[in-house]
Amino acid sequence: MTMTEQKNLLGAPPARPLIAPSILSADFGRLVEDCRDVLDAGADLLHVDVMDGHFVPNLSMGPAVCGSLRRHFPEVYLDVHLMVEDPGMFLEPFVKAGADHISFHVEVVDDPIGMAERIRELGASPGLALNPETPVDAVLPHLESFDLALVMSVHPGYSGQAFIPEVLDKVRVIRERFGDAIRIEADGGVSPETAPICRDAGYDVLVSGSSVFGSSDRAGDIEAIRGRG
Numbered sequence: 001m002t003m004t005e006q007k008n009l010l011g012a013p014p015a016r017p018l019i020a021p022s023i024l025s026a027d028f029g030r031l032v033e034d035c036r037d038v039l040d041a042g043a044d045l046l047h048v049d050v051m052d053g054h055f056v057p058n059l060s061m062g063p064a065v066c067g068s069l070r071r072h073f074p075e076v077y078l079d080v081h082l083m084v085e086d087p088g089m090f091l092e093p094f095v096k097a098g099a100d101h102i103s104f105h106v107e108v109v110d111d112p113i114g115m116a117e118r119i120r121e122l123g124a125s126p127g128l129a130l131n132p133e134t135p136v137d138a139v140l141p142h143l144e145s146f147d148l149a150l151v152m153s154v155h156p157g158y159s160g161q162a163f164i165p166e167v168l169d170k171v172r173v174i175r176e177r178f179g180d181a182i183r184i185e186a187d188g189g190v191s192p193e194t195a196p197i198c199r200d201a202g203y204d205v206l207v208s209g210s211s212v213f214g215s216s217d218r219a220g221d222i223e224a225i226r227g228r229g
């Protein structure tokens, strides 16, 4: 994959669903080895979950971890998911640390389109996230300015929660409205069992934490989540 193709990873409809392991479920004591292993097993990009202990009741990682990943994996697409109350504070530090894509939550931002423009000016791709209880109408007026809609399929904060199927209605509405012009990312509870309904509803980027990192057959698990065709 060339650098240009890689930088545009979320900018064009993928031929097949992209698989994005969430490093939140990696063994932090051997993060690089664990990430290399899932990439060798077929993952397309890495999903970096950032939590501030305010927007969600958990803490995870900051730009330094993103910077380490960038140094160890110069060509891997890094998809940063900001679960923080003040995402504007973290755009520049994460892009400087090597983020290719940054998603932030609609629930905490007054001017999502302005924030998307800032992300593009910094040289990254913008994504707009919404929680399971947030109506799709909260994002529809803004999505034209984004490369990706992150439709949370669990309540954000922790890996290993059960998939919430009710969110699929929002995915269908976004896919119907925007067609191939936008990527739609599933995040939470995605496994070989839940992936088929995700793909059918229109998700085309599938984040998976505990299922992929916890698997004894990561390559098989990734291919099962991706599905055939």
Ligand code: DX5
Binding pocket: 022, 024, 025, 047, 049, 081, 154, 155, 156, 157, 158, 159, 160, 161, 187, 188, 189, 190, 207, 208, 209, 210, 211
């Ligand atoms: C949830 C995070 C997810 C999570 C996914 O707050 O945004 O990325 O790590 O983990 P699983 O796949 O285990 O639900």
Ligand code: ZN
Binding pocket: 022, 047, 048, 049, 081, 187, 207
């Ligand atoms: Zn996430």
